[in-house]
Amino acid sequence: xxxxxxxxxxxxxxxxxxxxxxxxxxxxxxxxxxxxxxxxxxxxxxxxxxxxxxxxxxxxxxxxxxxxxxxxxxxxxxxxxxxxxxxxxxxxxxxxxxxxxxxxxxxxxxxxxxxxxxxxxxxxxxxxxxxxxxxxxxxxxxxxxxxxxxxxxxxxxxxxxxxxxxxxxxxxxxxxxxxxxxxxxxxxxxxxxxxxxxxxxxxxxxxxxxxxxxxxxxxxxxxxxxxxxxxxxxxxxxxxxxxxxxxxxxxxxxxxx
Numbered sequence: 607x608x609x610x611x612x613x614x615x616x617x618x619x620x621x622x623x624x625x626x627x628x629x630x631x632x633x634x635x636x637x638x639x640x641x642x643x644x645x646x647x648x649x650x651x652x653x654x655x656x657x658x659x660x661x662x663x664x665x666x667x668x669x670x671x672x673x674x675x676x677x678x679x680x681x682x683x684x685x686x687x688x689x690x691x692x693x694x695x696x697x698x699x700x701x702x703x704x705x706x707x708x709x710x711x712x713x714x715x716x717x718x719x720x721x722x723x724x725x726x727x728x729x730x731x732x733x734x735x736x737x738x739x740x741x742x743x744x745x746x747x748x749x750x751x752x753x754x755x756x757x758x759x760x761x762x763x764x765x766x767x768x769x770x771x772x773x774x775x776x777x778x779x780x781x782x783x784x785x786x787x788x789x790x791x792x793x794x795x796x797x798x799x800x801x802x803x804x805x806x807x808x809x810x811x812x813x814x815x816x817x818x819x820x821x822x823x824x825x826x827x828x829x830x831x832x833x834x835x836x837x838x839x840x841x842x843x844x845x846x847x848x849x850x851x852x853x854x855x856x857x858x859x860x861x862x863x
Contacts, residue, residue: 612740615809618762618798621657625795628657633791650711651675653792654685654764658709669704672696681705690746697753707760710746712738714765714796721788723773738765740799740810741830744837751844754804761801767794808847808862810838820857 632652655665659676667677672695676683682704686693693708700706716734721727740763753759769791776785801807811819812827824835839860842848852859 612765612797612799614813615740615763615799616802616806618800620795620798622795624660625653625657625792628653628660629792631656649789649791650687650768651685654709654711655683657795658683658707670699672699674700677704681707683707683709685709685711686746687711688746690749693750694753697750697759701753701756701758705758705760706756707762708750709762709764710743711764711766711792712740712742713768713770713790714738715767716790717767717769719769719771720774720782720785721771723775723786729774734770739830740765741828741834741838744810744834744841747841748837751841754807754841754845757803763799763801765796765799766792767796768792804845805847807842807845811842811862818851818859818861820854820859822855822857 632649655676656662659665659678661678664676664678667674669677669682674682674696675685680703682700684693684696684700684706686708687710690708697706697708713734713736715737718732718734719728720730720732722729743761743763747754747761770787771789771791772782773786773788774781776783799809801809812824815823815827821832821835821839824830824838825832828835839848839858843850843860846863848860848862850858851861
């Protein structure tokens with residue numbers, strides 16, 4: 607495993623042993639059904655639900671007209687891999703009476719395992735060149751920006767090593783193009799980043815930014831796409847954590863309040 611972590615962020619104390627147990631628990635659950643290829647993203651869900659609250663009596667709890675992934679002693683955990691816009695109705699309901707932690711899993715490193723769709727045999731393993739980053743959550747946060755001011759909403763970014771299972775059923779000669787992703791299994795916990803209160807969103811800003819700064823400065827310093835830097839500044843402005851002070855070379859200048 608690459609030992610790089612993101613030191614500028616506030617971290618949540620992790621329990622690698624409990625995470626390993628959660629992975630084993632989810633693997634046995636998969637093996638007890640129809641195996642890899644049937645559960646889509648649910649393996650990630652199963653691991654993270656068990657990791658954050660091992661008591662399965664606290665899983666899939668009806669609350670009002672919704673079902674919470676996990677609810678224990680007035681605290682809800684919602685594991686959301688994408689499409690935070692679908693969380694809006696739940697958050698509007700849950701945040702009235704509960705502490706809510708939204709858990710967003712990020713593939714820090716991913717190994718792709720290619721499966722023969724006929725025999726089920728794993729034919730090839732390949733390490734993905736794409737590496738996950740905390741900025742991957744920014745677009746999702748934008749989709750629920752109206753809730754980010756709530757003191758009882760917390761965000762957990764769970765960076766993991768994962769194995770992604772794909773069927774060799776694609777269209778080109780390699781059968782990999784537009785292939786079917788069947789499951790994604792966590793294998794190791796890298797780091798948990800906690801956004802516990804509104805000011806913690808400032809941790810997305812690189813430490814060595816100039817003052818004032820532009821989105822171009824953020825992109826260059828963080829080595830992330832300009833589009834992500836623009837979303838970040840939109841969020842921080844919305845949360846009243848930064849303010850626009852002028853322009854430079856057609857870019858807005860920002861200052862931390």
